[in-house]
Amino acid sequence: MSVSHDDDHFDFNKLERELKAAVTADEKYNRENDAKLRAVHQKVASYDEFKEIVKASHLKPLEKGDKIEGKFAQPWNMHADKKKHVTDSKDSETNEEKTRVPQNSLEFVREWRKLSLDKKYHFLIEIGPEKLENIFKPEIGFGLLGDFLLVLLEVSQEELHIVLNILEGFSRTNRFSLSVQFMSSKEKEACEKLFKRIEDLNEWSDRITSLRSLYGLIK
Template identity: 40%
Template sequence: MWKGKSTHGIMKQDGEINFSKLEQQIDSAVEADKMYWIRNEAKIRAVNNKVASYEEFEDIVKASHLKPLEKGDRISDIKVFKQPWNINSGSESGSQTTSSKSTEIANNSVDNVIQFNRVWKRQCKNSLEQFNFLTELDCSKIHHIFQAEIAMGLLGEFVSVLHDHYQVEKSETVANILYTFTKCGRFDLSLMFLSQEEKKCLSKVMNSLSNDWNSKNVSQLKEVYKIDP
């Protein structure tokens, strides 16, 4: 199992084994092995079901580790929300060009804060492009990018964009994104510095989500964002 693995950090200078490092490497290896078999089963299932395209096959494999959100689930018990299916369905024909452009941007390599900010502040020409760019990113990628911290003021920008271009068909996507932010670094600090206008926008988005998606889970999300019911 450990063939070819580096032992750097496992052995201390005095020759003793660093059991904490060893345990971390074992946990990582176990998780990687578990993920391999989950994805392998998803591939077999997709082939047996004769999926219509490679894109559909790829989506099934990517989502193999995710579990559907049930009505009885508590939001605090869910590590990562299920990314919604077909998030572009029902889009207005007038925004197809903008959506297509932002999809192309989102499909580019955006793996860190610097790359995200370059797209968010420079490549996106308006708030609608920012909305499409944000809602077309996987929540796991959003969490990865902002795991260390959400830069000051950026949460307010996200809230304003989600409010200004909120769409019923993307309600689950918006809820996933808002939940993901709560798991990012310095979320509480970013929340404290929302302006009054941004707080109003956030409250309106939450109310829309209660009507369009899952009121029970949204009520718990409101608690995290400190929004009065």
């Protein structure tokens, strides 16, 4: 009776590598799936932001006992270094006061979330209608259009024409009608109040009438 020697030639190392690869792939799938669910729950403003959250799902925050590798030089003159730190802080504050124009909706949302109501209004005005339209050309993320309308209620009489141009720019973005449909009743009320203020610009009544229709307002 012959005895099979297949077991003698079985590659256990290969089996172990395949098992590790399968476990790693399974962990990656679960990790990214959890990140997707978190992104949906947080109602991210754009698909780009959604992708960034999923892409960073493997990152973990530093624990209390974690050590950072590397050498740190001791300053030879601590007093001089302290003065430099104060100067750097002032420069930093000056730079923060300047408007940083976002290049896309993801950068915009990051800045937007840091600002108070009055600063949000100035943020929109300083960026301007043309750049805002370019930033949100792909689409205005769900919820943002309503935020914009509430913030733009702060408009002064002198800046009504700028707000009119901003509203027109938003209306030319992709899937704008979908953004209008997702506005809450409070946001729709803000929209109506804003248009009543803009109607003071009598010389542009035709533009305003057209815009009212695009924003779902019937007069």
